[in-house]
Structure formats: structure tokens, C-alpha cells
Amino acid sequence: MKKFALCLMALLGASFAEAKVTLPQLFQSGMVLQRGKVIPVWGKAEAGETVTITFNKKVYTVTAGTDGRWRVDLPKMKAGGPYQMMVNDQAIDNILIGDVWLLSGQSNIDVHIERVYPQYASEIDTYENPQIRMFRVQNETDVHGVRDDIRPTSVNWKSVNKQNAWPFSAVAYFLGKRMFEKTKVPQGLIVNSWGGTPIEAWISKDSLEKDYPQLIRKTQIYQNDDYVRAQMRANGEASKQWQTILDTNDPGMLQGWNSSSYDDASWQQINQYNWGWRGIGTIWLRQHINIDKAHAGQPARLLLGTLFDQDVTYVNGKEVGHTYYQYPPRRYDIPDGLLQEGDNVITVRFINKFGQVHFIPEKPYMLCFGDDRCSQNPMPKDVIPLSEQWRVHVGLEMPSCPSGDVSLQNLPTTLYNAVVYPLAPYAISGVVWYQG
Numbered sequence: 001m002k003k004f005a006l007c008l009m010a011l012l013g014a015s016f017a018e019a020k021v022t023l024p025q026l027f028q029s030g031m032v033l034q035r036g037k038v039i040p041v042w043g044k045a046e047a048g049e050t051v052t053i054t055f056n057k058k059v060y061t062v063t064a065g066t067d068g069r070w071r072v073d074l075p076k077m078k079a080g081g082p083y084q085m086m087v088n089d090q091a092i093d094n095i096l097i098g099d100v101w102l103l104s105g106q107s108n109i110d111v112h113i114e115r116v117y118p119q120y121a122s123e124i125d126t127y128e129n130p131q132i133r134m135f136r137v138q139n140e141t142d143v144h145g146v147r148d149d150i151r152p153t154s155v156n157w158k159s160v161n162k163q164n165a166w167p168f169s170a171v172a173y174f175l176g177k178r179m180f181e182k183t184k185v186p187q188g189l190i191v192n193s194w195g196g197t198p199i200e201a202w203i204s205k206d207s208l209e210k211d212y213p214q215l216i217r218k219t220q221i222y223q224n225d226d227y228v229r230a231q232m233r234a235n236g237e238a239s240k241q242w243q244t245i246l247d248t249n250d251p252g253m254l255q256g257w258n259s260s261s262y263d264d265a266s267w268q269q270i271n272q273y274n275w276g277w278r279g280i281g282t283i284w285l286r287q288h289i290n291i292d293k294a295h296a297g298q299p300a301r302l303l304l305g306t307l308f309d310q311d312v313t314y315v316n317g318k319e320v321g322h323t324y325y326q327y328p329p330r331r332y333d334i335p336d337g338l339l340q341e342g343d344n345v346i347t348v349r350f351i352n353k354f355g356q357v358h359f360i361p362e363k364p365y366m367l368c369f370g371d372d373r374c375s376q377n378p379m380p381k382d383v384i385p386l387s388e389q390w391r392v393h394v395g396l397e398m399p400s401c402p403s404g405d406v407s408l409q410n411l412p413t414t415l416y417n418a419v420v421y422p423l424a425p426y427a428i429s430g431v432v433w434y435q436g
Contacts, residue, residue, distance in 0.1 A: 021088045026135065026190070029091075029094050031133065033100070034429055035078060035079045035098055036078070039073065039075075042070060042072070045068055047064055047066050048064060048066075051087065053085065053087050054085070055074060079185035081095055082094045099179060099183065101172070102190045102431045103431075104202070105193055106194070109172070112170060113169075113170050118376035122375075124162055124165070127177065130160075132186070132187045133159055136191050138152075141414040142418040143413075143417075144417070145205075160176065173189075200215055200413070201411060203413065205413045216412060222411060231406045234404065238401060242401040250281075251396065252284045256317075257393070260317050269390070269391055271389060277352070277392075278355070279394065281351075281397040282349055282395030284392065285350070285392050289387075291342065296340055297336060299369075300333075301367070302330075302332040303329075304365060304386075305364060305365050306329055307326065308326045309325060309355060310325060311323055311348050314346070317347075320334055320338075334367075366384060
């Protein structure tokens with residue numbers, strides 16, 4: 001009898017746990033709700049369960065439908081806060097009422113504060129504002145259909161300061177700052193972007209299937225999860241094997257072409273702006289730079305502009321940076337003691353899988369010293385420009401890396417399903433979109 005009672009209690013406990021009211025991921029402490037519009041609050045519960053929302057000294061009740069869904073539309077409010085919202089026994093604290101912006105699309109929305117920091121160092125270092133809140137939607141796709149909610153994350157609404165903003169969208173950060181200065185009301189910034197994605201990935205199935213049925217069929221090909229897993233695993237193994245062959249056979253790696261003592265006198269000389277290499281594999285570039293006594297041993301920042309496509313960069317044989325694709329600026333920190341008086345060598349190992357290896361013009365190429373070496377607006381006072389002349393030697397030429405592309409984020413409807421539809425009907429002021 002005792003065992004039966006324990007089992008019954010366990011079953012009842014499980015039932016109560018399942019009956020807990022759930023809210024969308026957007027509904028977290030620190031959230032910003034839209035002023036001047038009806039405020040939808042929604043979620044899930046057990047069918048027929050009563051849900052009670054207490055907010056701004058008023059109580060609202062709703063009964064979950066047969067599918068477990070419920071929704072309450074709270075009345076319009078003026079900007080202000082902070083408020084607390086209770087949903088049954090769940091408390092959401094520190095809620096502000098203001099303007100909410102959804103920022104979405106491609107890479108120009110993605111670009112983080114860290115990337116643009118050198119242009120705005122003093123501003124970012126000193127600015128913080130608890131009235132501006134940031135929320136980053138986690139990247140996710142779905143080829144099968146719309147989801148109820150976005151992917152959970154432990155990082156939810158955060159207020160603006162340098163640390164919180166460092167991995168956050170620069171466009172969103174400056175939008176929130178500008179709009180707060182203009183309106184003096186709280187700002188909520190929801191960033192939902194994915195670099196390089198096409199517009200059709202962000203559009204719903206019913207918006208595409210009439211005029212673009214072939215796009216829907218393209219997505220249907222990938223609705224076999226076993227196929228997708230197998231293809232992604234095969235692509236990963238092919239890429240890993242390609243890289244292994246490259247690294248174990250590259251003469252530059254075997255013969256120490258990155259070493260400061262390596263003799264590169266016989267290498268061809270090129271101008272970085274009048275040169276390009278279309279091979280697949282590696283090509284090495286070296287440049288000698290003289291460091292005077294005053295700068296020897298000092299920490300520095302090496303600016304290598306922007307390169308196409310992947311690079312591993314060494315100073316006097318020590319790796320100082322590695323960038324895996326073309327867009328990020330190369331800003332590599334050189335530690336104390338690495339630069340020596342006299343001759344020093346910068347070595348760049350380009351790894352190329354497609355296109356033409358090249359330097360991007362009109363970018364900074366220099367060594368920066370001093371306390372302001374991380375700033376680029378204005379540029380540091382103490383710099384040593386790099387030469388446009390480099391010595392160059394082909395490393396290892398390779399065949400193209402085999403790949404059966406499974407970039408689900410580029411398929412029609414996949415982002416709409418996973419990260420757009422679940423945000424509705426959250427009330428917002430407007431959308432900022434980049435699609436280039």
C-alpha cells in the first residue's frame with residue numbers, strides 16, 4: 001500500500017510539473033514591452049487550465065484552449081517602469097515600457113560591437129544605460145514547419161554597457177542609443193540575424209508557394225533528417241581530411257617558413273595591391289620590418305586590413321592571429337617581448353578554398369604602439385606603416401574540397417519557421433532590416 005501511495009504521489013507530481021504554465025523565451029526579467037499599443041501575453045498550459053496575469057495592479061484571467069494555448073491582450077500603457085508581472089506563480093521582474101525594435105537580416109545586422117570598437121573606443125568604454133535592453137535570438141532553422149518558440153538561451157535581456165554589448169549587434173546598439181537620446185523612453189532591441197542568408201529563408205511558406213513553388217520544393221528535399229545528418233557528417237569529415245592533408249604536406253609548415261631565421265631571399269617579390277593568386281591550397285607571404293630600440297619589446301597591435309580569405313599570421317615565428325573568412329578586420333595583438341630591436345618578420349599563411357587571394361585596398365596595414373593602439377578613431381599616434389612589398393612563395397596546391405552543401409539557413413522558409421514566426425505577436429515599434 002505504501003509503494004502504491006508513493007507511485008501515486010510521483011504520478012501526481014509529474015502531472016503538476018507538466019501543467020506548469022510556460023511563456024515564450026522573450027518573456028524574461030528585464031524585458032521591454034511596447035508603449036502605446038495593446039500588449040499581447042501568451043503561452044501554453046494544460047488544456048482548460050486557468051492562467052492569471054497580474055500586472056500594473058490589475059488582474060487578468062484566461063483559460064487555456066484544447067490545444068493548451070492561451071493569450072491575454074493587456075491595455076496600452078505609457079512609457080515607464082520598472083514593473084513586475086506575475087503569471088500564475090511565475091514572476092517577471094524589472095519590466096520597462098518603451099519602444100521595441102526588431103533588427104533582422106544579414107551580416108550588417110550581425111556585426112558586433114567588438115568589430116567596430118576601434119572606431120568608437122571612447123564612446124563604448126564610457127557608455128552604459130539600464131534603460132536600453134538587448135535580446136539576441138539564437139540562430140536556428142526548421143525545414144518542417146513553424147515552431148512555437150525560439151531556442152532557449154541562458155542569456156536573455158541585458159542592459160547596455162561595454163561588457164554586455166561586446167558580442168551584440170553594433171547597428172542595434174547605436175539605434176538604441178540614438179532613439180533613447182531622441183525620445184528619452186526605454187528601448188528594447190531584439191536582434192534576429194544570420195550573415196549571408198537569402199531573403200527567401202526569412203519568408204513564410206504561404207507567401208512563396210503560389211509564385212515560387214520551386215523554392216518550396218527545394219526545402220522539401222531537406223525534410224529527411226537522416227539525409228541531412230549524413231550529409232553534414234560527410235561534409236565535416238571531408239573538410240577535416242582536406243585540412244589534414246594540407247597541414248601535413250605544406251612545405252611551409254615542414255620547413256619553418258614562419259621562422260624569423262628562415263632565408264626568404266630567393267622568394268618572388270610582389271606588391272600587395274597588384275597581385276592575386278587563384279590557386280587552391282596555401283600561399284605564404286613574408287615581410288621584414290625594422291624595429292628601433294624605443295619600440296623593441298613593447299606590446300603592439302598589428303593591423304592587416306582585411307584579407308581574402310583565410311589567414312594564419314605569425315610575428316617572428318609566433319602565431320598572433322587566425323581568421324577563418326574574409327570579412328573580419330585583421331587586428332592581431334603582439335605580446336610584450338616578441339618584437340626585437342632590428343629585423344623582425346611578419347609571415348602570412350593564406351589558406352584558399354576558392355576565388356583569388358588578395359589584400360583589400362584602403363584598409364590600415366601597420367604596427368600600432370602605445371596606450372591608444374586599439375583605437376582607430378582617431379588612429380594611434382605611434383605607428384609604423386607596413387610596406388606594400390611582400391616576398392611570396394606557393395605552399396601546397398590542393399584539389400577543391402568536396403562538399404555537398406547543407407546550409408539549412410539558406411533554404412526557403414527555414415528561418416521564418418524557426419526564428420520569425422515564434423516572435424509573433426510580440427508588440428514592437430518597428431523593424432530594421434538589412435538584406436544586401
